[in-house]
Structures are given as C-alpha cells and as structure tokens.
Amino acid sequence: xxxxxxxxxxxxxxxxxxxxxxxxxxxxxxxxxxxxxxxxxxxxxxxxxxxxxxxxxxxxxxxxxxxxxxxxxxxxxxxxxxxxxxxxxxxxxxxxxxxxxxxxxxxxxxxxxxxxxxxxxxxxxxxxxxxxxxxxxxxxxxxxxxxxxxxxxxxxxxxxxxxxxxxxxxxxxxxxxxxxxxxxxxxxxxxxxxxxxxxxxxxxxxxxxxxxxxxxxxxxxxxxxxxxxxxxxxxxxxxxxxxxxxxxxxxxxxxxxxxxxxxxxxxxxxxxxxxxxxxxxxxxxxxxxxxxxxxxxxxxxxxxxxxxxxxxxxxxxxxxxxxxxxxxxxxxxxxxxxxxxxxxxxxxxxxxxxxxxxxxxx
Amino acid sequence: xxxxxxxxxxxxxxxxxxxxxxxxxxxxxxxxxxxxxxxxxxxxxxxxxxxxxxxxxxxxxxxxxxxxxxxxxxxxxxxxxxxxxxxxxxxxxxxxxxxxxxxxxxxxxxxxxxxxxxxxxxxxxxxxxxxxxxxxxxxxxxxxxxxxxxxxxxxxxxxxxxxxxxxxxxxxxxxxxxxxxxxxxxxxxxxxxxxxxxxxxxxxxxxxxxxxxxxxxxxxxxxxxxxxxxxxxxxxxxxxxxxxxxxxxxxxxxxxxxxxxxxxxxxxxxxxxxxxxxxxxxxxxxxxxxxxxxxxx
Numbered sequence: 001x002x003x004x005x006x007x008x009x010x011x012x013x014x015x016x017x018x019x020x021x022x023x024x025x026x027x028x029x030x031x032x033x034x035x036x037x038x039x040x041x042x043x044x045x046x047x048x049x050x051x052x053x054x055x056x057x058x059x060x061x062x063x064x065x066x067x068x069x070x071x072x073x074x075x076x077x078x079x080x081x082x083x084x085x086x087x088x089x090x091x092x093x094x095x096x097x098x099x100x101x102x103x104x105x106x107x108x109x110x111x112x113x114x115x116x117x118x119x120x121x122x123x124x125x126x127x128x129x130x131x132x133x134x135x136x137x138x139x140x141x142x143x144x145x146x147x148x149x150x151x152x153x154x155x156x157x158x159x160x161x162x163x164x165x166x167x168x169x170x171x172x173x174x175x176x177x178x179x180x181x182x183x184x185x186x187x188x189x190x191x192x193x194x195x196x197x198x199x200x201x202x203x204x205x206x207x208x209x210x211x212x213x214x215x216x217x218x219x220x221x222x223x224x225x226x227x228x229x230x231x232x233x234x235x236x237x238x239x240x241x242x243x244x245x246x247x248x249x250x251x252x253x254x255x256x257x258x259x260x261x262x263x264x265x266x267x268x269x270x271x272x273x274x275x276x277x278x279x280x281x282x283x284x285x286x287x288x289x290x291x292x293x294x295x296x297x298x299x300x301x302x303x304x305x306x307x308x309x310x311x312x313x314x315x316x317x318x319x320x321x322x323x324x325x326x327x328x329x330x331x332x333x334x335x336x337x338x339x340x341x342x343x344x345x346x347x348x349x350x351x352x353x354x355x356x357x358x359x360x361x362x
Numbered sequence: 363x364x365x366x367x368x369x370x371x372x373x374x375x376x377x378x379x380x381x382x383x384x385x386x387x388x389x390x391x392x393x394x395x396x397x398x399x400x401x402x403x404x405x406x407x408x409x410x411x412x413x414x415x416x417x418x419x420x421x422x423x424x425x426x427x428x429x430x431x432x433x434x435x436x437x438x439x440x441x442x443x444x445x446x447x448x449x450x451x452x453x454x455x456x457x458x459x460x461x462x463x464x465x466x467x468x469x470x471x472x473x474x475x476x477x478x479x480x481x482x483x484x485x486x487x488x489x490x491x492x493x494x495x496x497x498x499x500x501x502x503x504x505x506x507x508x509x510x511x512x513x514x515x516x517x518x519x520x521x522x523x524x525x526x527x528x529x530x531x532x533x534x535x536x537x538x539x540x541x542x543x544x545x546x547x548x549x550x551x552x553x554x555x556x557x558x559x560x561x562x563x564x565x566x567x568x569x570x571x572x573x574x575x576x577x578x579x580x581x582x583x584x585x586x587x588x589x590x591x592x593x594x595x596x597x598x599x600x601x602x603x604x605x606x607x608x609x610x611x612x613x614x615x616x617x618x619x620x621x622x623x624x625x626x627x628x629x630x631x632x633x634x635x636x637x638x639x640x641x642x643x644x645x646x647x648x649x650x651x652x653x654x655x656x657x658x659x
Contacts (some may be wrong), residue, residue, distance in 0.1 A: 051562060052562075053558055053561075053562075072561070073558070073561050073562045074561050074562065074563075074564045074565065074566070075564075078562070079562060079563065080558070080559070080562045082555045082558070082559060083555075084553065084555055086553060086555035086556045086558065086559040087559075088556060088559075088560075088573075088574060090577045090578065099560070099563055099565070099573070100563035100564055102573075103560075103563060103564045103565045103566075103569060104564060147559075147563070148563075150563075151563055151564060
C-alpha cells in the first residue's frame with residue numbers, strides 16, 4: 001500500500017545554482033501526484049531527492065512520517081522508473097523484473113511466482129524469456145513498471161517514462177498507468193513537461209517554474225483557477241491583455257488596457273493602480289450581437305482554421321491586438337468568413353487577472 | 363559483403379579503395395604473413411651448415427618440437443612463464459578494475475583528465491628505462507630496502523630480485539595501461555541510470571558490480587587480460603633486466619637460441635609460445651562468452 005510523502009522546505013543547490021528552492025508539499029498516501037514544469041525546472045532533481053540518490057542542501061523529506069535524510073536509495077520504500085527506463089540489457093525480462101527480489105534473497109520459487117503475477121498485471125504474457133533488446137517500446141515500458149513494482153514500493157517515482165513512446169501508445173499507457181495505480185494503491189509521483197499527461201492522470205498536480213513550486217491543486221483547478229501568471233501561461237492556451245487596474249469590485253477588478261476596459265476575476269487580490277495581465281482561454285471567448293455587452297471587443301477575422309471538433313479563429317482588434325477564439329463544431333464557424341468584422345465577448349467569471357510574473361520560459 | 367564494397371566504392375572512389383586494399387594487403391602479407399610462415403617453416407627444419415641448406419639433409423622434421431617436449435628444464439620454464447604471466451594478468455586486473463571504474467563512473471571533469479595524464483605520463487619514457495628504474499628501486503641498497511630499514515621494518519636488505527617477484531612487479535607496472543584502457547572503455551559506455559536503478563531496487567555495491575558492471579565489462583576484461591597476458595608471456599626485457607640469473611623465462615630461452623644461431627630451435631619455441639597465447643585468448647573468450655567481433659570493438 002501507498003505511503004505519504006512530505007517534502008518540507010526542501011532546497012537543493014549545485015554550486016551557486018538552486019535546482020529546487022523552498023519546496024513544500026504533502027503528497028497523500030495512494031495519491032497520483034504529478035510535478036509539471038518545463039525542462040530545467042528542477043523536477044527531476046526533486047524526484048532524485050525523494051528516491052535518495054542525493055540529499056537536499058536544506059529541508060526534510062519524510063515518507064510515512066519517517067525522516068529519510070541520510071537513508072540511501074537502496075533502503076527507502078521507493079522505486080523509480082527512469083526516463084530511459086534503464087532496463088538491464090543483458091538480462092531477460094524475468095530476470096529484470098525479479099532483480100529486486102533476487103537482491104532481497106527471496107527464494108527462487110517465491111520469486112518466480114511473484115514475477116508471474118507482475119507479468120500478468122502489466123500484460124506481458126509470453127515475453128518472460130526474451131531479451132530486453134527484443135522488446136517493443138511499449139513492452140519495455142511494462143517491464144520497467146513491473147520491475148519497480150516487484151519490490152512492493154510504497155511510493156513509485158516516474159521520471160517522464162512515456163516520453164519516448166509514440167502518441168498512440170502514450171495515450172494507451174496513460175490509461176494503463178492510472179489503472180495500475182488504482183489497483184495497487186501505491187503512491188505515484190510522476191514527473192512530466194506534458195500538461196495533458198499531468199492533467200489526465202493525476203489526482204493533484206504541482207506546477208513548477210524555475211526551481212519553485214507555483215501551485216498545487218487538482219487538474220481542473222490548475223486549468224480553471226491558475227494562481228500565477230506562470231501557471232496560466234504554462235498550462236493551456238490563453239489570450240493575454242496587459243494593463244493597469246482602474247477599480248476593484250469585490251472579487252472582480254477592472255483593467256484598463258490599450259484595447260479597452262475589461263472586468264474579470266481578481267484571485268490574487270491585486271489593488272488599484274497595479275500592472276497586471278488578463279488571461280482569457282480561447283474557448284471562453286464567444287461572438288455576440290449585443291453592442292452594449294460587457295467586455296466587448298470589435299475585431300476583424302484574420303484567419304479561420306477548421307480542426308474537426310472545433311474551429312480556431314484568429315481575431316484582430318482595431319488596436320491591433322491579436323486574439324484566439326475557439327468555436328465548437330455547432331455550425332457557428334461555417335457562418336463566418338475571414339475578413340468579416342465580428343463582436344466578441346467573454347464572461348468575467350472565465351477571465352482572471354494575474355500579476356505580471358516571470359513567465360518568459362512558459 | 364557486396365554492399366560493403368559498393369558503399370566503399372561510392373564513399374572513397376576507385377583510387378581510394380585500391381589504396382586501402384594495397385596498403386593493408388601489403389602490411390598483412392609482408393609484415394605478418396610472410397615472416398610468420400618463414401618462422402613456421404624454419405621450426406620444422408634441422409639446423410644445418412650453410413652448404414647443406416637445400417641439400418638432401420634439408421628435410422621437414424618434428425625434431426625441434428621433440429627437443430622442447432623432452433627437455434624437462436625448458437618445459438619447467440615454459441610452465442613457469444605461463445604461471446607468472448597469469449599472476450601478472452590477475453594482479454593487473456585487480457589493480458585496474460577499481461581505477462577504470464573510478465575513471466569511468468565516479469570521477470568528474472578535470473579529475474578524469476589529471477588521472478589519465480598520471481596514467482599516461484610514465485609511458486612517455488621508454489620501457490627499458492622504466493625497468494631500469496625498478497632495478498634501482500628494488501636493488502639491495504635501493505630505495506625500497508633503505509626505506510624499510512629506516513622504518514625498522516627489516517634489519518637486513520631483502521633480495522627482491524631473487525626469484526620472480528621483481529619481474530612480476532615490473533611487468534604489472536609496465537602493462538597496466540593495456541588493462542586500464544579496455545576496461546575504462548567498456549565501463550564508460552555503461553548507462554549510469556542502470557547503476558542507479560540497481561541501487562534503487564536495493565542492490566548492494568558488491569551485487570551491482572557482480573550483476574551489472576562485470577557482465578557489461580566482460581569484453582573489456584577479455585581484451586585487457588589477453589593483451590596483458592600476451593605482453594607478459596612475450597617480453598624479454600623485463601626478465602632480462604629484473605630477473606635473477608638463476609630464474610630464466612621462456613622468452614630468454616628463445617632469445618638464447620637465436621643468439622646461438624640455432625634459429626630453427628628458436629623458431630619452434632616461438633611457435634609454441636604463439637600457440638599458447640592463442641589458446642589463452644580462446645579460453646578467455648569462452649569463459650567470458652565474448653565473440654571475436656565484440657573483442658575488436
């Protein structure tokens with residue numbers, strides 16, 4: 001069964017450079033938790049700190065309440081799946097999966113039984129005696145999962161294990177991983193730069209920017225209520241309008257921009273006079289006929305691309321601001337043409353005002 | 363094979379291919395094949411006076427080999443050479459394995475360069491000079507004895523050069539590079555994540571070496587051992603300079619034969635030594651389950 005992982009005030013410094021800084025997060029037992037961030041944000045370092053390949057410069061890592069500092073990776077209740085899988089190429093599938101048991105001196109008969117169970121669990125029938133090099137990408141993936149699960153870890157650490165697979169297989173393996181996690185109840189800590197992976201599989205997601213944890217919450221809250229400009233720009237697409245706050249109205253605020261005045265949510269409780277950016281998701285922008293609707297923008301249609309389930313419309317305001325609108329395939333898109341002028345708007349509940357942050361790498 | 367030649371023709375042109383075939387061919391034929399065949403031919407002929415060569419007495423015979431197999435002293439020296447070369451090889455392996463592992467998987471950045479330099483610098487000096495240096499170190503009133511007496515570990519100087527220990531020591535030192543580099547090359551190519559993965563699954567360092575590193579390093583171990591063994595069994599300089607006069611090595615026996623103008627006897631002995639080295643190589647390949655192809659990688 002899974003155990004909880006507490007990361008308390010953890011920093012890791014290499015020379016003068018902080019790979020991760022002041023990370024605080026409590027991952028529940030049996031949770032599927034993802035760290036999502038661009039490459040170089042320190043997520044792999046964080047994973048290696050949890051696995052015990054190194055100890056943090058500062059802070060504590062607790063698994064099941066026990067302090068893990070100074071305990072090597074061979075003595076922690078964790079198992080890791082590496083980005084390149086790191087299967088043992090000179091061993092067969094069975095030997096690979098059984099390696100952790102062999103190390104623990106599990107008697108051979110018991111070992112074989114356990115390996116067979118795992119082969120069953122990860123759907124690797126009849127591949128047991130094959131060399132690892134003879135397997136397909138998906139099969140290697142399964143061997144890596146089975147090998148890690150063989151030692152009955154309380155926490156499974158996954159370092160972008162799906163990144164080498166083609167798209168279709170990746171989709172399939174996502175569902176499979178989620179499935180295995182539910183069946184085994186092991187705590188999964190998953191590292192990825194792929195937001196779809198993080199959002200579809202996880203119970204909770206922690207978004208990381210350069211070395212720091214920006215927000216920890218459920219996938220839908222990450223998308224719908226991003227806490228920082230970094231999260232809003234890294235996860236999903238957004239239209240951005242920059243300006244200065246002119247007035248505050250409860251949990252909403254009005255922003256003065258070059259394109260006009262817009263009202264939207266103010267989750268960071270910014271005050272009047274501050275510079276900020278409005279983030280509007282393309283699918284929350286819609287066309288209107290009312291000429292006095294709030295948050296109204298008059299635009300020319302620059303481009304219209306039909307993508308099947310939806311159409312992406314590129315709009316340009318009179319002031320030259322570009323916007324993207326996403327229309328569901330409900331017939332609306334067929335009625336408009338590039339070059340026409342349209343009025344678009346968005347609900348103030350669907351747009352959020354966030355302090356201009358360092359989102360340059362998003 | 364046909365594709366190979368087609369590609370070579372496309373990449374190098376007719377002149378390029380011809381150049382390679384001629385140079386490599388000439389090297390193979392004139393430097394390796396013909397001398398070996400002449401030696402082989404010599405070893406099956408009796409030693410004759412110049413006027414008898416080509417005459418009725420110049421026949422093929424096994425006499426030279428029979429002499430070897432019936433000469434108890436030479437047989438003993440032969441087996442001692444095998445035994446001592448095996449010791450040199452094992453000692454070199456024991457010393458070089460940790461060095462190679464440290465270089466390939468532990469050391470980082472500038473440390474690697476410095477260590478490599480430290481390993482290579484002694485080889486800028488001629489092998490003979492290095493052996494003379496050992497002579498000085500191991501002499502009765504040499505550095506080592508002086509030091510040991512100074513530290514009151516021994517009262518009287520030890521005679522390191524009696525028996526074979528000085529030769530074995532000198533050879534191990536002389537051939538360390540030939541063991542380190544093949545080992546380093548294979549270990550270098552080992553994916554570091556595999557070590558981490560094994561560690562993560564709970565393996566001790568001993569087991570990681572036994573199950574992951576050594577199996578991966580087998581071709582390198584086989585190459586290093588083969589080279590060291592052949593060099594140790596085939597050198598005449600180290601026993602000549604460091605050995606005691608009472609303890610002959612097989613190469614010295616061969617050398618004496620040639621010096622005493624019995625080239626035929628010497629050729630037969632040399633052939634026996636070459637066969638030994640080949641047998642040793644194939645035994646190693648068998649033990650490590652390495653193919654000839656992997657060996658050359």
